[in-house]
Amino acid sequence: MRNPSMVRSGPQRRLRDSRRLTRPIGVIGTLSNGGGEPTATSSGFELISGPLINLKNMHYQSTTVWHGSVLIVTKPGQEKPQLRLRQLGSMDGQTGSSQPQTVEGLKLYEDPEKAFWRFSLAVPVEKFEARWEYDIPGLYNGSGDQVQAPWEFVVPAEEQSMRIMFHSCNGFSVGTDMNAWVGPNLWNDVMRVHGEKPFHVMVGGGDQIYNDGIRVDGPLKPWTAIGNPHKRRNHDFNNQMRSDCDDYYYANYVRWYNTEPFRAANGRIPQVNIWDDHDIIDGFGSYTDHFMKCAVFRGIGGVAFKYYCLFQHHMAPPKSTFTTDAPQTMHAVNGTSGVDPRQVENTYVLENQVEDDSWITGKRPGPYVEERSRSLYMRFGKRIAFMGLDARTERTRHQVNYNDTYDLIFERLQREIAAADGDIKHLVVLLGVPIAYPRLAWLENILTSPVIAPIRLLNKRFGVAGGLFNEFDGQVDLLDDLDDHYTARQHKRERKMLIQRLQELARSNSMRVTILGGDVHLAAIGRFYSNPKLNLAGENDHRFIVNVVSSAITNKPPPKAVANLLARRNKIHHLDRDCDETLMPIFDKQPGGQEKSAAWNKVTMPSRNYAILTEVTAPSATSSDGILETESAKLDKLPKDGHAPLHKGEVGAGSNHRAADGISVQSGMYGGLDVSIRVEIDPQDRSAATEGYGFSIPPLMATEGAPRTGHRLSLHSRRSQPSRPSTAQ
Known part of the structure; x- marks a missing residue:
């Protein structure tokens, strides 16, 4: 790769955000002026943030190599760091044959305050579940002490699918009473479970960080205070405001990503993330169109994208972002903002980087961000594929994504599924917000x-x-x-199209689809399923798609009255004439006996939570407790609607289900997924004791005889068959 030179001249800028936890950063050592990367005479590296470990991909051509990356943020001007990586053997003590590796750091970005380094990892997938450890020699913290290392992570065996931890809303809304909601406690439970049965991947469903304070005590406070809406809409976003916002986003990332116990998880459980509005600012994309097009919103969208690329995806950002005093940045060029020479002064940005092949990149920029969307595809081990939809970059009040973006995504999915030659049995789809949810x-x-x-x-x-x-x-x-919400009336048509395309993908590939969604600050389990008149058991129903709603892992939940109101709206809805939807009763008791909602409310849980999904790879012993006994077992008779269990894996769903603890994987749902929702009992308890609620998702059995949906699967189609009368769509 060609690396442009970086020239240092002039005084170094200090962060203006008073909340920054690190000292102002100076250049260490001597810099090169010769056209390559800067060199330095210092030994050791002062760590600002990290390490953060990401999962990248297991390619469809071969699942024998695990790809990931590690990111650190250091002070600038330091020599190139190295990462040492070695295998510790299997979880049960077997010794592997893999040789230790030394990985050179690749500089993604550097300015007078910080440098971002990525280490790209590629390790062999063994016949056993393998433990790996890494360290970065010479790391020390701001007080001069050596950073404690090493860090461990776990790679699944070659015949194993990944064990998934899912979370969303990992931060606090403005105005939250921090005495009542004590920090990111639930990460203590995450690490406790990880210690008992490790997670292979940590899926962030959006709002990994809350940047809303930028308008309360940050650089947007004066702009927000402008009383005249016309003046506010027409306000410039000049380079000074961009610089101030850049400082804010960076400092807030450092502050939050250095907060324990979230920080501990970041270095040990490989992450896969999509973003949502709070990663930018509350409601971004869903305000009125004329206001969303204002310069300030377009500007902070670009700055937030910069740090989203770096911290959450370990990719170099665009060279500059939108400002109103540099006309070349005001319109996207080749899908990104044009270059403003002022923004790259004294700054190094990696050029000609290899595009992350996990990304499904949109064809054109979003309406309010001068960047193209980045959705995700990757393999989660042997039998699980994953797709994360970037539902924020292209969002407006009237659309979630462009129609051609959906086409790109489904073309990629079909290509990858075909190349996997029948190995993929589950597709996990990540959406920023729930899609099977009560109507409002x-x-x-x-x-x-x-x-x-x-x-x-x-x-x-x-x-x-x-x-x-x-x-x-x-x-x-x-x-x-x-x-x-997808259930908002203006998104109804797009929502219907997306679900029908997923159902057809499931039918044509005999593959179960499961959706993850967060955002709403409570837990729930929604399901789409074939109308009972079609007489399809859940195991044979390609329309059966579960929406695991898990939120928030850190933010405060809504009042119990809101959760109860949503539960009262839990009607049987009709996606189309062949498909119904509703929430599943699962919360059979209050967590730890502490009242969170009404006793009759079994479908919405207003308490902090996260979810665990584990593939069941062996049948359990025969049981008589209502849990699935064999892979072909069915209910004695099919239910009349979705308020009742739709298959054996939902019988006894709740705190007594065998999947509830998220660890044992003894449900007997052979070939399916065990799902556990871990719910916080007491937010004042720093140890984060939780109550588990579980159920199982069956694999999709033979579907050769299943009828097609009968719908043309396009957002702009007018041929979709009419729905029968329903409570709402």
Whole structure:
């Protein structure tokens, strides 16, 4: 790769954010002016943040090599670091034959304050589940002490699928009472379970960090305070504001990613992430179009994308971002902002980097970010494929993604599934928000009705009902959250198309699809399934798609009254004439006996939580407790609707199900997935004791006789068959 030179001149900029935990950074050593990367005379590396370990891919051509990366952030001007990697053997003491490796660091980005280094890992997949450890010689912290190492991670065996931990909403909303919600406690439980039965991958469903404070105590505070909406929309986003916002996002990432016990997990469980609105700012993409197009929103979208690339994907960012005082940055060139010479002054950015082949890159920039979307595809071991949808870069109030982006995604999925030659039995799809979830159309109707207009006028003139309206576009504050949902009326058609395409993909490849979604700060299990009149058992139903809703791992949950309201809206809905949907009863008891919701509410749990998905690779002993006994077992009779168990894996769902602990994998759902939701009992308990709730997802058995959906699977199609009357769509 060609590496441009970096010239250092002029005073070094200091971070303006007073919350920064690291000292201002100076150049160490002597820099080269000869056109290559800078060199240095220092020995050792002062660590600012990291290490962060990511999963990259197990290619369809071969699942015999595991690919990942490790990222560290150091002070600038230091010599190239190295990572030492060695295999420790199997989980049960077997010794591997792999030789130790030394991996050179690749500099992704450097400015006068920090340098980002990536170490690309490629390790052989053994016949056994293997433990690996790595360290980076010479790392020391700001006080001069050596950084404790090494760090360990686990790679699945060649015949094993990955054990998945899923989380979302890993941060706090502005105004949260931090005395009531004590830090990211649940990461203690994550690490405890990881110690008993390790996770191979940690899936972040969006909002890995909350950057909303940028408008409260950050550089957007004066802009937010502008009372005239017209002046606010027309406000410049010049290079000074960009620089201030850059400092804020960087400092907030360092602060949060250095917070224990989240930090401990980052270095030991390989991550796969997509972003959502709080990774940028609350509601980004879902405000009114004319306001979303304002320069400030477009600008912070670009700056947030920069640090999302670095911290969450270990990729070099664009060379510069949108500003109004550099016309060449105001329109995307080849899918990204043009280069502003001021923004790359005294700065090194890796050029001509190899594109991450896990990414499915959109064809054109988003409407409010001068970047193309980055969805994800990768193998999670032998039999599980994964697709993460970037549902934020292209989002508007009326769309989640471009239609051609869906085409790119499904073309990639079909190509990868075909190349896997029948190995892929499960497709796990990650969405930023739930897709099988109670409708709130009645609330949308109220909040957009003429009755709100007089209250809005009083708010604008006298500040009446200030908490009801947001600071940005003056709309009711809840509307951006409601508009984010796939179940919002303006996303109904797109939602239907996406589910039908996934169901057809499942049918044509005899592959079970399961969806992960977060965002809503409570736990729930939604399901799509064939209308009972079709007489399809869950094991044979290609329309049967579970939506595991797990949120938040850190943010506070909604009041129990909200969870109960959602539970009352848990009707039988009809996606189309052949497919129904509803939430599954699973919360048979209050966690640890502490009241979180009404006793009758079995479908929504307003308590912090995360989820675990584990493939069941061997049948368990015969049981008589209602759990699946053999891979071909079925219910005595099919249920009349989705309020009842749809297959044996849902019988007894809850705290007594064999999948509940997330560790034992004894449900007997051979070839399927055991799912556990780990729910926090007491937010004041720093040890993070949890209650587990479990159920199982069956594999998709032979579907040769299953009828096609009968729908043309395109967002713009007018040929989809009409739905029968329903409670809502």
